[in-house]
Amino acid sequence: MTTPVVTLVVPCYNEEAVLPYTMEILQQYLEELINEQFISNRSKILFVDDGSKDQTWNLIYKAALKTEIIRGLKLAGNAGHQNALLAGMFAAKSTADCVISLDADLQDDISVIREFILKYKEGYEIVYGVRRKRDTDTLFKRKTAEGFYKLMGKMGVNLVYNHADYRLMSKRSLEELERFDEVNLFLRGIVPLIGFQSTSVYYDRKERTAGETKYPLKKMLSFAFNGITSFSVTPIRFVLLTGCTFFFVSLIVLSYFLVLKFFGRTEIGWTSLIASIWLIGGLQLMAIGLIGEYIGKVYQESKRRPKYIVDIDLFNLANPKQLKNQDDAEDLLYNGLSELN
Structure with a gap:
């Protein structure tokens, strides 16, 4: 050569x-x-x-x-x-x-x-x-x-x-x-x-x-997140899996409390109710944000700038x-x- x-x-x-x-x-x-x-x-x-x-x-x-x-x-x-x-x-x-x-x-x-x-x-x-x-x-x-x-x-x-x-x-x-x-x-x-x-x-x-x-922590995290979302849909699948898991867990818990109600052992609980609402709400916001990130990438690609x-x-x-x-x-x-x- x-x-x-x-x-x-x-x-x-x-x-x-x-x-x-x-x-x-x-x-x-x-x-x-x-x-x-x-x-x-x-x-x-x-x-x-x-x-x-x-x-x-x-x-x-x-x-x-x-x-x-x-x-x-x-x-x-x-x-x-x-x-x-x-x-x-x-x-x-x-x-x-x-x-x-x-x-x-x-x-x-x-x-x-x-x-x-x-x-x-x-x-x-x-x-x-x-x-x-x-x-x-x-x-x-x-x-x-x-x-x-x-x-x-x-x-x-x-x-x-x-x-x-x-x-x-x-x-x-x-x-x-x-x-x-x-x-x-x-x-x-x-x-x-x-x-x-x-x-x-x-x-x-x-x-x-x-x-x-020129790569402080903030830019490094952004760079890593961009790499993950540019090459894999695994995060969305993970959110789907998490949602399915919580759904089945909630069915089990619901069945448990129905059994307790049948035997007359239930008590009104404010703490557990609020905790569950915050947990599910947080998961929903996280899922929406993650899906929005992918939609945003599709939007950027579609403009062809x-x-x-x-x-x-x-x-x-x-x-x-x-x-x-x-x-x-x-x-x-x-x-x-x-x-x-």
Whole structure:
């Protein structure tokens, strides 16, 4: 196999604190692989700005002016991590033989990128980056993450255990991924559905060098719930089973109290009545809410809205400096960068 064209796709949201370090490290590493002729000299690093409110895009634009190896893609608004990832991968597949996605904080060990590419050269279409252990996580995060993977497995969802979004995908697998036209995306569950030959590479996750995590507890719970409801109807079946169970239990209790009434041993009980009303009422609200969540997803899918909108694409430009010749509105966007021309 000839040296492949590789593109690293890095989604970014308010990453100005860590981005200069990330750019330097990734550029050095990719240039090293190019100099060894391990990958093609047409390989790139594509940073995707997911509607950041800080200086993230300006840093990407400056870097793209300085070096050919760094390119940028600016989304019109915050589309979410999964959609930003898709935007970068789909933009890169037009010129790359394979695409490697990773986070901007570089907690995922980039030294295994070499192993990713070796596996690709061996014929694997998808290579998953899998954590050996979760020692850097808090006890709560570690246990909840492990519980999530186990729960998804029991629901019949094929997930790669301890794998996030650090992976290599070939051009062919990306073309197939693009056929999944759903709005509610859960890439960790969708990618294994493609079915092409895949393997895993194991690594140890590092501490974040700067900035703050973009996945606090609230977002992690939302992400997990989205994954569950996007791939399985088991929660609805569980509610149905719970309802049937309580129905039969209530029949048994009713029969018991009828027997007591027949023998004249019943007493008027306010506590048991109120407790049962609250219990059944709570179950009904939970069931309605869960069904509403699924209906909401159907509603979102039916509208067929785009997953993301690209504002500025530096990846497909031969020279990012040509943007400086656009109208005054865009000149204002790049105000203060003229010294780099």
